[in-house]
Amino acid sequence: MPPAESGLPSTLFQRHPGNPILTARYWPYPVNSVFNAGAVRLETGGETLLLVRCEDHRGHSHLTAARSKDGAGGWEIDPSPTFSGDPQSHSEELWGVEDPRITWAPELGRYAVVYVAYGRGGPGVSLALTEDFREFERIGMVLPPEDKDAALFPRRFGGRWALIHRPVPNHGSADMWISYSPDLTHWGDHRVLIQARRGGWWDAGKIGLCPQPIETRDGWLLLYHGVRETAAGALYRVGLALLDLESPERVLRRSDEWVFGPQVEYEHVGDVADVVFPCGATVDPDGDTLFLYYGGADTVMCLATASLEALLTWLKDHGRPGGVARDE
Ligand code: BMA
Numbered sequence: 001m002p003p004a005e006s007g008l009p010s011t012l013f014q015r016h017p018g019n020p021i022l023t024a025r026y027w028p029y030p031v032n033s034v035f036n037a038g039a040v041r042l043e044t045g046g047e048t049l050l051l052v053r054c055e056d057h058r059g060h061s062h063l064t065a066a067r068s069k070d071g072a073g074g075w076e077i078d079p080s081p082t083f084s085g086d087p088q089s090h091s092e093e094l095w096g097v098e099d100p101r102i103t104w105a106p107e108l109g110r111y112a113v114v115y116v117a118y119g120r121g122g123p124g125v126s127l128a129l130t131e132d133f134r135e136f137e138r139i140g141m142v143l144p145p146e147d148k149d150a151a152l153f154p155r156r157f158g159g160r161w162a163l164i165h166r167p168v169p170n171h172g173s174a175d176m177w178i179s180y181s182p183d184l185t186h187w188g189d190h191r192v193l194i195q196a197r198r199g200g201w202w203d204a205g206k207i208g209l210c211p212q213p214i215e216t217r218d219g220w221l222l223l224y225h226g227v228r229e230t231a232a233g234a235l236y237r238v239g240l241a242l243l244d245l246e247s248p249e250r251v252l253r254r255s256d257e258w259v260f261g262p263q264v265e266y267e268h269v270g271d272v273a274d275v276v277f278p279c280g281a282t283v284d285p286d287g288d289t290l291f292l293y294y295g296g297a298d299t300v301m302c303l304a305t306a307s308l309e310a311l312l313t314w315l316k317d318h319g320r321p322g323g324v325a326r327d328e
Contacts, residue, residue, distance in 0.1 A: 009259040012314060013292065013304040016072055020266050020300035022052065027064075028079045032057050033271055034064075035295030038100035039211065039280025040111060041071070048282055049133060050075075050293060051082065051100045051113065052301060055271075060085070060096035063115070065133045071282060071291050072303060083128070083136055085117070092119040092126065092141045099279050101151035103212045112152045112184075114163070117141055125150040125165050127184065142187055143167070143179070149208030149225075152184075153248060154215070162248055164193060164222075166208040173198070174206040176224060178249050191249050194224065194241055194323035202226050202237055202258045210238055211281035214290070218312050219245050219252050223278060223292070226258060236275040237261035240315050241323055251323025253315050260304065262297075270297025283308065 024031045037050040048071035051063045062084040066075040085093030098116040105112050110129045113136070117126040122145030128136040143150065143165055150165035160180040168174045173196035180189040196207045203226025210223040220243040228235040237258035244250035262274045278294035288308050296302045 009255070009257050009314060009318070010261065010263070012310055013260045013306045015264065016303040016305065018073060019264075019302045020296055021072060021303050022050070022066060022075060022077075022301035024054075024299075027054070028077050030057065031055060032059075033299045034301050035298050036099045036277050036279045037066070037293050037295070037301055038063075038102040038113065038115075039282050039291070039293045040102040040104060041282040042067075043104060046285070048291070049102075050280060050301070051102060051133065052077075053098050053100070053279075053295070054081070061098045061118070063097055063100055063113075071284075082133060083113070086138070087119070090117065090126070090138065090140060092117040092121065092124055092145075094119040097126070098123070099148065099277075101209070101212045101279055103152045103154050105152065105154050107155065114142075114150045114152055116148045116150075119145075121145040123148045125163075127152070139184055142181075142185065149176070149210075151209055151212040153213055153220070157246065157248060160189075163187065164209045164213065168206075173204075174208070176207055176209055193243075193249060194222075194251060194254060196226070202228050202235075202261075203239055205229065210278040210294075211292070213243065213248070214281060214283065214308070215245070216308055216312060218316075219243050220248055221308070221311065221315075223260075223281070225277060233273060234275075235262070236277055238276060238278060240311060240319065242312070242315055242319070253319035253321060254323045255315060255319045257318065259311070259314070260292075266296040266300050266302065268297065270299030272298035276302075 031054040037052040062081040065082040087094040095118040100115040124145040125143040127139040146168040176194040206227040213220040222241040238260040241254040242252040280293040
């Protein structure tokens with residue numbers, strides 16, 4: 001008989017045996033923690049680049065690039081911060097930059113880095129463009145505080161760029177939204193995309209996009225985090241959703257269950273306990289293996305892999321149509 005756990009969604013992802021793959025201990029300069037990296041497979045050379053959130057000993061974050069041939073080991077880390085807050089020109093970055101998501105945009109011939117800018121107004125969504133992760137063109141803050149967990153789609157829909165993000169309203173739940181722009185600077189046509197559920201659900205109250213949307217045959221695959229408030233603090237887990245390829249505001253499916261959550265020591269123990277927080281993903285040249293990069297307990301960088309085909313099949317079998325919350 002197969003073990004009872006073989007039917008569990010938590011078996012969809014396999015943790016890399018080398019986890020944690022990056023830690024502050026082996027960083028080329030002093031930092032407190034390295035986590036929540038954006039990820040991309042570079043267009044030239046096929047190397048994996050992580051833009052790692054590094055928290056310094058003031059508690060402020062910056063981003064540093066780490067490059068690897070196989071996306072798992074042999075990381076070459078920039079010797080000093082790659083992208084730091086620039087409060088002189090961008091006061092919204094006074095307390096640093098956090099949690100990047102990276103999208104290659106063929107039309108621009110550049111990578112779009114969407115990140116959290118943290119300043120006196122709170123965390124907001126900022127955008128920068130780069131060709132090489134050495135020089136960056138800052139577009140600036142595109143959505144004001146409080147807003148985060150944002151990523152750009154790689155192409156336009158009906159002439160407009162699309163961005164998923166997660167504003168936090170004074171009333172109601174913190175849901176995922178989608179917004180559109182003709183020029184990457186002016187954003188509008190804001191719509192709720194996926195609502196946080198209520199009550200006893202794993203994703204009640206607060207949800208947010210994990211990595212950039214992943215294009216598949218069946219639609220845009222989203223991994224999103226759900227936050228469960230417990231007596232011991234917040235518990236961060238990951239679920240799945242699927243958006244229509246041509247009209248991304250149409251949610252085709254959403255999982256009821258989480259597929260990835262804290263299970264091992266480096267996810268349970270750290271600066272913030274019980275957190276898995278993916279901001280980056282790449283797809284192997286085999287077209288099926290998803291490399292998911294996530295922060296463990298806001299302290300270390302980790303990797304898990306999954307079969308895209310298996311995730312889509314699971315979502316088809318276990319997901320439900322639509323993304324709007326039902327008050328069950
Ligand atoms: C979220 C973000 C993440 C962090 C997570 C868990 O609100 O700030 O950067 O990993 O909380 O602490």
